[in-house]
Amino acid sequence: MSGPSTYVPKSGFARWMDTRLPIMRLAHDTVITFPTPRNLNIWYTFGGILAFCLGVQIITGIVLAMHYTPHTAMAFDSVEHIMRDVNYGWLIRYVHANGASMFFLAVYIHMFRGLYYGSYKDPREMIWILGVILYVLMMATAFLGYTLPWGQMSFWAATVITNLFSAIPFVGEAIVNLLWGGFSVDNPTLQRFFSLHYLLPFVIAGVVILHIWALHVPGNNNPLGIDVKGPQDTLPFHPYYTVKDLFYLSLFLILFAAFVFYAPNYLGHSINYIEADPLVTPPHIVPEWYFLPFYAILRSIPDKLMGVVALFGSMLTLFFVPWLDTGKVRSARFRPTYRIFFWLFVFDCFVLGYAGSQPVDGVLFNTPISLLLVARIATLYFFLHFWVIMPLVGLFETPKPLPDSIAKPVLQAAE
Amino acid sequence: MLKLPMRNALLAFGIAALGALSAPASAAEHGAAVESRDWSFNGPFGTYDRAELQRGYQVYKEVCSACHSLNRIAFRNLSDAGGPGFTELEVRALAASYQIPAEPNERGETTDAEGRPLMREALPSDYFPSRFPNDNAARASNNGALPPDLSLITKARDGGSDYIYALLTGYGHEVPAGVTVNPGQYYNPYFLGGLLAMPQPLFANQVTYADGTEASIEQMAHDVTAFLTWTAEPKMEERKSLGFAVILFLIAFSGLCFLSYRKLWHGEH
């Protein structure tokens, strides 16, 4: 699909550049003429939204770093200084803190979109794998960033999560000491976390470039999941998708702004407005909402090492999805059985998220059902979905007939 | 910050947090449910009530400051836009009513001939001084409990302003059977665990409001909570009004984008 370039340099300077550093040709082919399936729906606008979110985090983050002090004795005060004394500091910080949540909201929609339309299948495995790498990097970045304000939850979340590594046989202790830069979460920890929190977003930006590069080799998948047959099936990216993406980005920004301006602390934890105190353990240590399903998986297993294995296993599983799904048809629109299991899986993720948000010994909505049991079943189902259901459904399901092409009005009732 | 290597404690803690089977949370881990109040600053258009903040400041100054610091607030903040709305002149006078430790004099001394610390009148740029020189001194005069700094308190507790109001008006309840109140402890159902080291701070007519408002416990609790909500979120009014403009703009912008999108895509679907 990336096909021959149609770029024609218009000015003398452009011609001169084109034979030396064809960067305008690259830009032209990537965001102007790139042939894009004409049937992409709202769920395909989240890639652009994610790029926007990364830009927002980097810009607000750089400004925050101008005023922030990565030292245990000053970090909390410097964040309050940003909130109170820096011009529009409150805005920059609230955008950055809520921006992380918006980033994750977008990435989850983006990933479920991929699972629904089979976007990870041949020939798009590398796009998916790079995506999973981006997701893992985002989680690391957000975790490191959450430590920086040095509130109670910052400190205790850092303590709990870094301690996980001590479960690794033989090298665990050494890894934890390396993460801490000492024998407990302390100033060296905060300083290395700040350094890494500043670094990782630029690594993310680099992987984003690879992700888009990989996308531009086979081109976009689409809601029908069938291949583009010719020019009648596509539209140039600009202006068709630039305008469409801008419209949905703008709607997304309304939600973003609603949080930043009217509920800036709604997604946070009140105890993070208490300065970190290694001597006072908070009654409930809860991660940010976007980590809750993984937190539930971790806590559902009584053995520490096995809990950690399950946690990392659940993330690693995502890398294998292109090969675990044995179905030949991409889009769930034509896969009646897979579609049911897709929605069950979405539900399972919400159940895990809910279980992760509650105390371990909680019960399900005033019933006598133990949440621990619920979390265990949901964890089991998480793995079953990928390792058993996906391969089997692909083998046994009879897909619905596929339409001939994207451009032809779809005669078969697709949905 | 304490730098004790607390490795074992941390490890044990990590395991407890992971090992899914920790001790059941007792009911006392949650304070009694608090009622939501109708604050002037609630909702997308809510603002602070200047008179309320000024009265609340008076309650803080005359009552709470005996034990609690307010470290993040400078006197000048009292005349900032979106705050209690004191005039700069008032703030100057108000700051001057506080004595704070002076900088070393030209001979490098910080104490006078008798060894007393040199003091000076506070300026608007100075921060509220604490009653106690350090946390341990504060603990020592409060039965070992540290009265927390109040600058961020409404954001640092679940339930926010509603909780602070409930706590301040939550004294005088009958102590439930089975709860032992030791000397230096007070029963308040809204506090996590029910027992805290703060004696009932407010009593009717403890302050005399300049505007003639009756100083009931509820009134003072309401005013001081509003004041502390401002100290925790001093940019709230600016935030909400900027947010209104931003969201209006985004709605209009989305409308324009939608129209161009529809026009452009007409017949292309």
Ligand code: HEM
């Ligand atoms: C992938 C993009 C990023 C994510 C997901 C992210 C996430 C976060 C999170 C969750 C926090 C804690 C916010 C709070 O509760 O206060 C934070 C804080 C911070 N971040 Fe980032 N961040 C990103 C990029 C950056 C970049 C590129 C920089 C600097 C160049 C940066 C600098 C900071 C600073 C200085 C803080 C501490 C101030 C504060 O807590 O508000 N961040 N980040």
